[in-house]
Amino acid sequence: MPTIDLTLYGKVDCHLCDRLVSLLAPHVENAASRDVEFRITKRDIHDNPQWLNWYRYRIPVLTHAGKAILEGRPSEDEVAQVVAALVDQAV
Numbered sequence: 001m002p003t004i005d006l007t008l009y010g011k012v013d014c015h016l017c018d019r020l021v022s023l024l025a026p027h028v029e030n031a032a033s034r035d036v037e038f039r040i041t042k043r044d045i046h047d048n049p050q051w052l053n054w055y056r057y058r059i060p061v062l063t064h065a066g067k068a069i070l071e072g073r074p075s076e077d078e079v080a081q082v083v084a085a086l087v088d089q090a091v
Contacts, residue, residue: 004031024038
């Protein structure tokens with residue numbers, strides 16, 4: 001089963017970060033039906049000065065393979081499209 005590694009840059013008590021996680025959840029669950037697993041690692045931008053510099057005004061920022069794929073307030077459709085594209089690449 002292919003695994004897609006994502007990193008979510010945010011901070012503690014970030015309602016936009018929580019929103020993005022909620023938007024991702026059903027799509028990540030549906031990916032399992034295509035035998036694709038997602039692994040999402042959360043990073044607090046305050047733990048690293050470079051992350052804070054890069055992402056301070058953009059969080060939440062979701063990255064894959066070192067590139068930002070979603071940030072800020074993406075729509076539900078944007079989240080669905082990004083996840084679908086990742087799943088399609090993985091299978």
